[in-house]
Amino acid sequence: MSRRPSGLSRRLGDGAPVPFIGSLHPKSRSSPFLSIGLVVVLLGAFLIFGYLYNSASGPDTFHTLRFQAGSSCTSEIFQALPYLKNAYGDSMRKILHVGPDTCTVVSGLSREDDTEAWGVEPYDLDDADAKCNSLVRKGIVRVSDIKFPLPYRSKSFSLVIVSDALDYLSPKYLNKTLPELARVSSDGFIIFSGYPGQRTFKVDELSKFGRPAKLRSATWWIRFFVQSKIEENEDAIKKFELAAAKKHYQSVCQIFHLKSFI
Helix, strand or coil, X not given: CCHHXXXXXXXXXXXXXXXXXXXXXXXXXXXXXXXXXXXXXXXXXHHHHHHHHHHHCCCCCHHHHCCCCCCCCCXXXXXXXXXXXXXXXXXXXXXXXXXXXXXXXXXXXHCCCCCEEEEEECCCCCCCCHHHHXXXXXXCEEECCCCCCCCCCXXXXXXXXXXXXXXXXXXXXXXXXXXXXXXXXCCCEXXXXXXXXXXXXXXXHHHHHCCCCCCCCXXXXXXXXXXXXXXXXXXXXXXXXXXXXXXXXXXXXXXEEECCCC
16 A cells, blocks of 8 residues: 555645545545455456356366366367267267266267267276266166177167277287177277377276277278278268368377278
8 A cells, every 4th residue: 555655646746635645544444445446356357267167168178177188088089079970960869988987978978969878888987976876877888898799789879989998908809899899880980099109108097907008000900900801981081081171170099980880
């Protein structure tokens, strides 16, 4: 408060009357106008903060915030979702997600119009919340080792999306799992896989998945698809890439579009 009188004295000539001089006296009460002004400023700051917080938590970023940034390709599903819709259209009506954090993915996909989502969690759900446990009780999410046949009939889903699961399998088990993904889908399946060198090994990762992730190149995957007699879905690839290019979208993960078994 001591700086304000000196500032006024510089703006006013010597001997000029100073308005509200009583409010500047250290023994005087604070001006009611000043108190009201402070309340208005604080209220305005609170409203602005609330607006920014809600904007950051909107539908485009809600799901991403659930995951640690850069820690998985599972969060990338929601970034790619608009372009997947362009590529697959009505095939997005019944989706099976396979991979860790599938409860979060299923909950997010279920919010989409005309989309029915199911999930397979390949690992234990020791830290699952109440909502996830509810999905498990209803049979919407199942805990199942994907090294063995999936617990579904052939063509049970129009589309299967797998993320952060195949990177932990050796070729021996990939030879069993990929045909299963093709079997339970009718319109194709999509693989989200990390780029080589994208992530570093973590101790807790080994304890959960049994082995560190083996991040393979696109060349390796394509060669493996050919050896496994699994075809790439060229039509879906073109539609996805065209839609992504219009919005300058670049995935942080490798995305492979593959055909189901006829």
